[in-house]
Amino acid sequence: MVTDVTATAEWQALREHAAQLRGAHLRELFAADPHRGERLAGQAADLYVDYSKNLVTDETVRLLAALAGRVRLTERIAAMFSGAHLNATEDRAVLHTALRLPRDATLVVDGQDVVADVHAVLDRMASFAERVRSGQWQGHTGARISTVVNIGIGGSDLGPVMAYEALKAYRDAGITCRFVSNIDPTDIHDTIHDLDPASTLFVVVSKTFSTQETLANARQARHWLLEGLGGDEAAVARHFVAVSTNRQRVQDFGIDPENMFGFWDWVGGRYSLPSAVGLSVMLAIGADRFGEMLAGYHAMDEHFRTTPVERNVPALLGLLNVWYTNFLDAPTHAVLPYSQYLHRFPAYLQQLTMESNGKSVTVDGTPVTYRTGEIFWGEPGTNGQHAFYQLMHQGTGLIPADFVAFSEPHHDLGDMHDLFMSNFFAQTAALAFGRTAEEVAAEGTAAELVPHKVMPGNHPSTSIVAPRLTPATFGQLVALYEHIVFTEGAIWDINPFDQWGVELGKVMANQFAPLLTGTDVDLAAVDSSTATLIARYRRQRGRD
Numbered sequence: 001m002v003t004d005v006t007a008t009a010e011w012q013a014l015r016e017h018a019a020q021l022r023g024a025h026l027r028e029l030f031a032a033d034p035h036r037g038e039r040l041a042g043q044a045a046d047l048y049v050d051y052s053k054n055l056v057t058d059e060t061v062r063l064l065a066a067l068a069g070r071v072r073l074t075e076r077i078a079a080m081f082s083g084a085h086l087n088a089t090e091d092r093a094v095l096h097t098a099l100r101l102p103r104d105a106t107l108v109v110d111g112q113d114v115v116a117d118v119h120a121v122l123d124r125m126a127s128f129a130e131r132v133r134s135g136q137w138q139g140h141t142g143a144r145i146s147t148v149v150n151i152g153i154g155g156s157d158l159g160p161v162m163a164y165e166a167l168k169a170y171r172d173a174g175i176t177c178r179f180v181s182n183i184d185p186t187d188i189h190d191t192i193h194d195l196d197p198a199s200t201l202f203v204v205v206s207k208t209f210s211t212q213e214t215l216a217n218a219r220q221a222r223h224w225l226l227e228g229l230g231g232d233e234a235a236v237a238r239h240f241v242a243v244s245t246n247r248q249r250v251q252d253f254g255i256d257p258e259n260m261f262g263f264w265d266w267v268g269g270r271y272s273l274p275s276a277v278g279l280s281v282m283l284a285i286g287a288d289r290f291g292e293m294l295a296g297y298h299a300m301d302e303h304f305r306t307t308p309v310e311r312n313v314p315a316l317l318g319l320l321n322v323w324y325t326n327f328l329d330a331p332t333h334a335v336l337p338y339s340q341y342l343h344r345f346p347a348y349l350q351q352l353t354m355e356s357n358g359k360s361v362t363v364d365g366t367p368v369t370y371r372t373g374e375i376f377w378g379e380p381g382t383n384g385q386h387a388f389y390q391l392m393h394q395g396t397g398l399i400p401a402d403f404v405a406f407s408e409p410h411h412d413l414g415d416m417h418d419l420f421m422s423n424f425f426a427q428t429a430a431l432a433f434g435r436t437a438e439e440v441a442a443e444g445t446a447a448e449l450v451p452h453k454v455m456p457g458n459h460p461s462t463s464i465v466a467p468r469l470t471p472a473t474f475g476q477l478v479a480l481y482e483h484i485v486f487t488e489g490a491i492w493d494i495n496p497f498d499q500w501g502v503e504l505g506k507v508m509a510n511q512f513a514p515l516l517t518g519t520d521v522d523l524a525a526v527d528s529s530t531a532t533l534i535a536r537y538r539r540q541r542g543r544d
């Protein structure tokens with residue numbers, strides 16, 4: 001293993017190559033190579049990925065692939081799929097890919113038949129979902145369940161809500177899902193106040209079952225349910241199920257372990273959507289569609305596991321992200337789904353990418369000497385075009401962007417989808433090629449306005465296009481990004497599977513809570529800024 005990737009000849013070669021490429025413009029790169037747009041593209045399962053509008057040449061790709069070879073990316077991929085304990089700081093395997101293995105696959109890890117375990121839970125989920133969807137599972141008063149409220153946060157919320165929204169067109173049993181995550185009491189209040197407890201099912205999702213937000217929301221939900229149904233504790237069993245790795249804590253909370261769906265410590269929270277964490281999605285779309293989603297994930301997993309780096313789409317996109325982060329100093333990365341159904345995808349990706357790769361020490365604890373992680377952000381097109389694209393087109397920063405779209409609409413209303421897609425094609429072309437001063441002037445633009453209307457171009461983007469947003473292509477898309485994140489983490493030699501950085505804030509919130517509510521509190525031990533803020537808060541709450 002190399003200790004510092006920046007000390008390798010491969011890294012050095014990329015640095016020199018970046019210096020050579022700095023003056024190049026996408027306009028020239030395309031003009032010099034009529035087949036660039038066909039050649040710098042790849043197919044992974046049903047996703048067509050055009051990376052030709054990136055600031056790269058064939059040489060860049062070759063050098064990036066060499067860097068991947070140097071850090072033994074292929075071997076690392078194999079290690080992940082085989083169940084090696086890549087999450088070293090928690091001594092855990094990293095096996096979210098096992099969640100979507102077909103029933104007839106074999107994988108034994110640490111003496112345990114992982115495939116059998118996964119499918120046993122999937123079968124229980126399917127049978128439960130079928131009972132709820134058919135109305136066989138009844139609430140305490142005998143009413144049919146019509147609303148599912150998913151209570152979770154982080155990976156126990158962002159995946160399910162994003163997938164539910166993405167696959168809304170596949171809802172087929174009249175079940176509506178709502179999602180509560182924030183400990184801000186307005187969230188649970190506004191989410192449930194107009195619901196009928198008799199027909200509401202709560203799915204409490206927490207890997208650890210110790211997350212403050214989720215337990216506080218679940219307690220409120222329980223209180224609301226019992227109040228609404230006359231106080232009979234027996235109602236809880238008909239209206240609460242849990243998804244967790246921690247059976248004991250679920251039981252301690254008062255949920256019958258019979259109503260618990262498990263998963264395993266080798267599934268990271270932000271990778272957990274295809275586990276029982278996706279139960280609310282399965283309740284909405286059914287087990288068959290959920291299975292198609294898992295098959296989609298698996299198709300991308302197989303592509304990632306078996307394709308040489310030069311044609312391996314997630315690996316290439318991960319390497320491109322490293323190229324922009326470390327060699328071209330791009331500060332952020334936009335993700336722009338041209339699909340209203342994917343409106344929560346950027347939020348989901350923020351956890352996936354930033355919680356995974358926001359690390360500043362290598363796997364063995366050595367401080368890194370290079371930038372890691374990327375700041376991911378975005379909004380669906382075309383909305384973003386009328387908001388922040390200005391900065392992408394004419395601002396001073398370099399912002400690589402992923403454009404995601406689907407050829408077939410779910411609702412083909414007049415010419416709207418063609419108009420929508422023409423925006424998708426127009427934006428990547430405008431970003432890449434822009435408009436020169438000569439072109440602007442030739443349109444009769446007043447001389448003093450010309451500099452304002454020049455579009456510099458040379459703004460890179462990747463186009464990711466699937467035939468249609470289905471459970472299968474959706475699964476492929478999510479897995480694509482999981483593996484992009486893995487590739488980046490491998491190059492940076494960091495552990496994308498722990499998240500120690502979120503712990504301190506949690507500990508301190510618990511320490512501060514009594515200072516907000518107690519009497520005669522002593523703020524002397526607290527820093528002067530926080531002490532002043534807390535004192536003001538206490539006064540405004542009438543506590544002092």
Ligand SMILES: O=P(O)(O)OC[C@H]1O[C@H](O)[C@H](O)[C@@H](O)[C@@H]1O
Nearest residue numbers: 154155156206207208211269502
């Ligand atoms: O599923 P839970 O155990 O409740 O955790 C929910 C979330 O909170 C934690 O603080 C982590 O940062 C996330 O990775 C996790 O997804």
